[in-house]
Amino acid sequence: MTENRNEYRLTQEIIALSRASDWDRAKLEWILEGVYMADEPETCLCGHFPIIEICGLRNLYNDNYTEVGNVCVKKFLGLPSDKIFRSVKKVRKDEEKSLNAETIQYAYNKGWMSIWERDFSMDTIRKLKPSLKQLAKRVEINRKIMRNMRRGGGN
Numbered sequence: 001m002t003e004n005r006n007e008y009r010l011t012q013e014i015i016a017l018s019r020a021s022d023w024d025r026a027k028l029e030w031i032l033e034g035v036y037m038a039d040e041p042e043t044c045l046c047g048h049f050p051i052i053e054i055c056g057l058r059n060l061y062n063d064n065y066t067e068v069g070n071v072c073v074k075k076f077l078g079l080p081s082d083k084i085f086r087s088v089k090k091v092r093k094d095e096e097k098s099l100n101a102e103t104i105q106y107a108y109n110k111g112w113m114s115i116w117e118r119d120f121s122m123d124t125i126r127k128l129k130p131s132l133k134q135l136a137k138r139v140e141i142n143r144k145i146m147r148n149m150r151r152g153g154g155n
């Protein structure tokens with residue numbers, strides 16, 4: 001099965017970039033540094049093409065950086081990228097929807113939101129009928145985050 005071959009290739013590539021030499025320990029060395037929606041399809045570290053939802057991973061011990069598709073990150077590394085992509089897709093379809101807590105925290109950590117914007121977003125997540133003023137603020141924040149989520153975005 002090509003899926004097994006892809007899994008093997010992914011684990012070997014990650015191990016090669018890690019301090020540990022076994023998968024169980026190697027995968028714990030990595031944190032989610034960035035998530036991007038690619039404009040052009042790219043190839044996952046496992047060899048799978050095409051991927052659009054890209055996760056940038058950073059090794060905490062040797063500072064290595066690599067990029068892996070969201071599916072592999074969710075399946076094999078267990079990092080919260082999938083929740084972020086699901087939220088981003090929802091907001092892309094309807095910019096009046098709220099981002100989820102994982103995405104708000106991620107955006108704040110990246111410096112894309114002020115502390116006020118983070119608190120406002122967290123406080124209004126479950127508000128189904130925000131005031132017009134709150135809705136306008138939510139849309140403004142959403143647009144900013146969507147811009148930053150594109151590879152090379154923010155400019």
Ligand SMILES: [Zn+2]
Pocket residue numbers: 006010044045046047048068069071072
């Ligand atoms: Zn993959």
